[in-house]
Amino acid sequence: MYSRRVDTAERLIESTRELLWERGYIGTSPKSILARAGAGQGSMYHHFKGKADLARIAIDRTARELRAEVDRLFAGPGTAVERITAYLRRERDVLKGCPIGGLTQDSDVIADPELRRPIEETFQCLRDSLAGVLTEGRDNGEFDPSLDPTDTASTIVAVLQGGYVLARGANDAAQFDHAVTGILALLDHARVRQ
Amino acid sequence: MYSRRVDTAERLIESTRELLWERGYIGTSPKSILARAGAGQGSMYHHFKGKADLARIAIDRTARELRAEVDRLFAGPGTAVERITAYLRRERDVLKGCPIGGLTQDSDVIADPELRRPIEETFQCLRDSLAGVLTEGRDNGEFDPSLDPTDTASTIVAVLQGGYVLARGANDAAQFDHAVTGILALLDHARVRQ
DNA sequence: GTCTATATACAGATAGAC
DNA sequence: GTCTATCTGTATATAGAC
Numbered sequence: 001m002y003s004r005r006v007d008t009a010e011r012l013i014e015s016t017r018e019l020l021w022e023r024g025y026i027g028t029s030p031k032s033i034l035a036r037a038g039a040g041q042g043s044m045y046h047h048f049k050g051k052a053d054l055a056r057i058a059i060d061r062t063a064r065e066l067r068a069e070v071d072r073l074f075a076g077p078g079t080a081v082e083r084i085t086a087y088l089r090r091e092r093d094v095l096k097g098c099p100i101g102g103l104t105q106d107s108d109v110i111a112d113p114e115l116r117r118p119i120e121e122t123f124q125c126l127r128d129s130l131a132g133v134l135t136e137g138r139d140n141g142e143f144d145p146s147l148d149p150t151d152t153a154s155t156i157v158a159v160l161q162g163g164y165v166l167a168r169g170a171n172d173a174a175q176f177d178h179a180v181t182g183i184l185a186l187l188d189h190a191r192v193r194q
Numbered sequence: 195m196y197s198r199r200v201d202t203a204e205r206l207i208e209s210t211r212e213l214l215w216e217r218g219y220i221g222t223s224p225k226s227i228l229a230r231a232g233a234g235q236g237s238m239y240h241h242f243k244g245k246a247d248l249a250r251i252a253i254d255r256t257a258r259e260l261r262a263e264v265d266r267l268f269a270g271p272g273t274a275v276e277r278i279t280a281y282l283r284r285e286r287d288v289l290k291g292c293p294i295g296g297l298t299q300d301s302d303v304i305a306d307p308e309l310r311r312p313i314e315e316t317f318q319c320l321r322d323s324l325a326g327v328l329t330e331g332r333d334n335g336e337f338d339p340s341l342d343p344t345d346t347a348s349t350i351v352a353v354l355q356g357g358y359v360l361a362r363g364a365n366d367a368a369q370f371d372h373a374v375t376g377i378l379a380l381l382d383h384a385r386v387r388q
Numbered sequence: 389g390t391c392t393a394t395a396t397a398c399a400g401a402t403a404g405a406c
Numbered sequence: 407g408t409c410t411a412t413c414t415g416t417a418t419a420t421a422g423a424c
Binding site: 158171 | 217220221291294298301302304310341342346347348349350351354356357359362364365369375376377384
């Protein structure tokens with residue numbers, strides 16, 4: 001039987017995940033991680049090689065969680081438009097930004113292939129899921145045959161990520177919603193009418 | 195007659211602009227600014243109150259430049275789609291990211307109204323320009339009357355900002371182009387055919 | 389495993405000489 | 407106006423006691 005108390009390594013990883021989301025990689029110090037986890041220097045360097053190692057594990061976990069949620073949401077029922085709408089309109093803390101997309105602005109993350117890879121894989125996963133749904137929709141007559149599923153999927157992911165950027169820039173979550181409303185309206189124009 | 199040699203304050207501002215673009219606000223130290231400008235501590239604190247003051251002036255200038263270019267590009271001739279295409283396809287160093295949009299990920303920037311304001315104003319300016327062009331296009335019959343110019347403008351700015359995010363995440367500028375191609379195709383579906 | 393002590397370098401700013 | 411010296415605190419990591 002495992003201890004009911006969450007162990008120190010686990011608390012360090014979770015604290016790192018929160019801080020990476022709030023402050024980015026450059027802005028997250030080992031000291032702040034230790035303070036949040038309630039641990040001492042020794043614990044961190046016992047369980048992990050250092051800041052980069054801990055960050056890699058934290059980012060990996062966040063990316064895996066996001067991909068799992070994408071898989072779950074797109075596996076559901078509904079037309080292409082319905083599933084895309086559900087994904088774009090799903091509840092989220094817009095002003096916190098995307099825990100994965102936000103890291104792309106961090107030059108130390110982008111420069112380190114170990115840190116960047118989970119980000120790339122997450123975008124790839126999301127794009128693939130969207131492209132799959134769009135292809136389905138096109139092939140069963142929901143969309144105009146001229147619609148390109150992969151380019152359109154890229155556009156939808158970009159609207160999502162750009163929506164976070166606009167919202168944070170204006171300190172107003174509604175900016176995200178406007179961008180989503182706009183892309184859904186445009187997608188509607190690409191639908192085949194009977 | 196002014197000295198031909200660019201003065202120290204000017205070099206400090208330009209160095210700060212570059213570093214903010216490359217490393218963000220948190221990641222830019224006074225030391226790195228001084229090294230790039232070839233100046234000593236004393237010069238910086240003589241001309242500016244400190245890092246935040248210098249950053250504010252640098253961000254203001256970058257934002258103003260961007261807005262001026264937006265005004266210039268949208269004042270040109272052409273249909274709505276042509277002008278929007280020209281803006282989205284204009285040459286840019288995609289992998290460096292947007293010098294304004296990238297700052298939205300920086301929590302210290304977003305938390306300081308003085309630093310955030312020029313970002314908000316720049317997005318507002320871009321959205322207004324796009325909305326103006328889209329309204330024109332809708333009113334002269336280029337677009338379907340059901341097209342909402344302001345939501346669509348938000349979407350286009352989001353695609354732009356999100357395109358940078360995707361490109362940096364994949365370390366591949368083509369990701370930006372895919373997203374742009376997708377939104378232009380969707381806009382085409384909203385056009386009125388004769 | 390976890391703690392505290394310690395080490396080197398840098399962040400960010402001030403003081404005062406020239 | 408610009409420089410160097412100096413200051414307090416933090417970043418990141420290692421050492422070694424318990």
